[in-house]
Amino acid sequence: MTAADxxxxxxxxxxxxxxxxxxxxxxxxxxxALWHVWHEAAAVLVGDGPGEQPLPEGLVDGGAAEVTVRSKDKGGRLVAWTAAVAVLEPHSEEWEAAVAELKGKRLNAPDAEQMTDRWARECRVVRLTPGASRTEVPDGSLAAAPLPTGATTRRPAPAALPRLLLKRRRKN
Incomplete structure (x- = not known):
């Protein structure tokens, strides 16, 4: 691999x-799948606290992680890269800068005013610094069964829903 590559x-x-x-x-x-911000040449995540995204197992300070990025327009795999993991210490200079970026991107926070204090007490802020990257197409499907979560609910469809859907089609 050349320097240009x-x-x-x-x-x-x-x-x-x-x-x-x-x-x-x-x-x-x-x-x-995790939401993130790109800050100072690394992806920064917040999670593992109440009301926040669960981070994957094994994201420990000094460890490594595999990151896959999807194409925004097609949704397919675009690039994968190996990351060096750093867990940021709450209220450190690096943590404050990362949290300022994360706070601006966090949607629907129930406690927007106290969010950063809650993150310092109950969550982890993780920095993923890119290492080697790969753009080759994998040899097979990377599809996997969805992970179990308490965020999904299954309820029966309302009895009137089929009638409502058919009624709209007939009018058009």
Whole structure:
């Protein structure tokens, strides 16, 4: 691999990760889709606290993670990269800068005023710094069964729903 290939790989990782709303992160367990922000040449995540996204197993300080970035327009796999994991210490200078970026992107926070204090007490802020990247197409499907979560509910469809849907079609 030439120096130009390395620079192009870094540029692709940065641009794709900046533009993607979700990245797939795998530590030692299954991969999870996570929202993030791109800050100072790394993806920054917040999670593992009440009301926040669950982070994958194995995201420990000094560890490694596999990050897969999807294409924003087609949704397919665009690039994968290996990340060095750093858990930021609450209220450190690096943590404050990362949290300022995360706070602006956090949607529907129930406690927007006290959110950063809650993150410092109950959550982890993780920085994923890119290492090697790969853009090759994988040899098979990377599809996996969805991870169990308490966020989904299954309720029967309302009895009137089929009539309502058919009624709309007839009018058009």
């Amino acid at each position: 390395v620079l192009l790989g870094r540029a692709l990782v940065e641009e794709a990760t900046k533009k993607s709303g979700l990245i797939w992160v795998r530590g030692t367990g299954p991969a999870r």
